[in-house]
Amino acid sequence: MHALWLLAAAAASRALRCTAQPGPAAAAPGPSTRRIPDRLLFNHRVNLLKRPKRDRDRAANVRRTIGLVHGVSEVQFLDDDECSTLIASTHSQRLASYFDEEPIGMYKSDICRLAQLAAGGYYLDTDLEVLRDFRTTLPEEVDFVSVIAFQWIGPKNPNEMYNAFIGAAAGHPVVRRAMDMCLEYYDGRNRTLVTALGEHMRGTMLMRMAYEEWAGEEMASGPQVRPPSGLSYFWDEERLNQDVYPDVVPQEGEGTNCNVAVVDRSQQVALFFSHSVGRTTSCRPRGSGISASRSSAEL
Numbered sequence: 036m037h038a039l040w041l042l043a044a045a046a047a048s049r050a051l052r053c054t055a056q057p058g059p060a061a062a063a064p065g066p067s068t069r070r071i072p073d074r075l076l077f078n079h080r081v082n083l084l085k086r087p088k089r090d091r092d093r094a095a096n097v098r099r100t101i102g103l104v105h106g107v108s109e110v111q112f113l114d115d116d117e118c119s120t121l122i123a124s125t126h127s128q129r130l131a132s133y134f135d136e137e138p139i140g141m142y143k144s145d146i147c148r149l150a151q152l153a154a155g156g157y158y159l160d161t162d163l164e165v166l167r168d169f170r171t172t173l174p175e176e177v178d179f180v181s182v183i184a185f186q187w188i189g190p191k192n193p194n195e196m197y198n199a200f201i202g203a204a205a206g207h208p209v210v211r212r213a214m215d216m217c218l219e220y221y222d223g224r225n226r227t228l229v230t231a232l233g234e235h236m237r238g239t240m241l242m243r244m245a246y247e248e249w250a251g252e253e254m255a256s257g258p259q260v261r262p263p264s265g266l267s268y269f270w271d272e273e274r275l276n277q278d279v280y281p282d283v284v285p286q287e288g289e290g291t292n293c294n295v296a297v298v299d300r301s302q303q304v305a306l307f308f309s310h311s312v313g314r315t316t317s318c319r320p321r322g323s324g325i326s327a328s329r330s331s332a333e334l
């Protein structure tokens with residue numbers, strides 16, 4: 036009886052959420068009205084949901100993320116083989132072959148996330164530490180969302196897109212164009228791309244170029260109206276400023292990548308830590324004796 040009532044109550048609240056009018060400001064996430072589908076997308080060399088022992092810290096972080104983002108229709112976690120298959124069916128066998136041959140994991144992941152995003156959803160790096168359900172600060176009309184990266188390399192380098200987090204509606208032109216550019220880069224057909232990316236398929240640079248080519252202007256913080264009907268949105272990566280975000284408990288870790296946050300500046304809300312504390316992330320557990328000097332390679 037009790038269980039039945041719970042089921043009925045859950046069904047009723049689902050029905051309510053589906054028919055509720057969009058609220059004025061940050062309405063509760065309703066799966067039916069958002070342009071970006073409520074799918075959570077992850078990838079890694081191995082499936083950390085099935086094989087958490089392969090990297091306990093990242094596996095725990097992913098499980099935490101899934102627990103914080105409610106009412107998702109699908110959690111997709113792909114390993115390398117599944118990524119390759121999806122890239123082939125979503126784009127081309129040729130791009131899948133480049134994926135197979137790419138030796139560096141983070142660049143492999145840059146390609147795979149595009150194939151995952153082609154069907155729409157939110158992609159998150161396995162070491163992105165989610166602080167809250169990020170959808171609540173996004174207007175429902177948003178069909179593309181990502182982050183303007185902190186200037187890591189130097190003041191002369193333009194900001195890249197922090198592609199550890201990307202949300203996109205199904206079939207978004209930026210995702211499609213980025214996959215095409217990816218193939219052009221590996222083929223060596225496009226000098227502009229080869230020069231801009233250098234010796235690696237840097238997804239952060241590629242995504243920025245794909246976005247700016249499509250938008251016809253630079254990435255900018257906050258909501259960006261994209262005619263005819265689109266709305267893009269950018270958050271900012273910055274060092275955690277506790278005066279502005281006093282409710283955020285700082286990370287206890289070692290490394291320059293600790294306590295770098297992703298924030299919505301216009302709403303003054305902190306959404307993520309760029310890197311969770313972990314033995315294989317660029318923010319190491321304090322006193323672990325593991326050097327974080329590899330960190331720059333993981334950006």
Ligand SMILES: *[C@@H]1O[C@H](CO)[C@@H](O)[C@H](O)[C@H]1NC(C)=O
Pocket residue numbers: 216224225226227228244245248
């Ligand atoms: C090379 O890529 C750039 C950036 O996406 C694009 O603007 C240009 O048209 C491409 N050139 C060729 C020859 O495809």
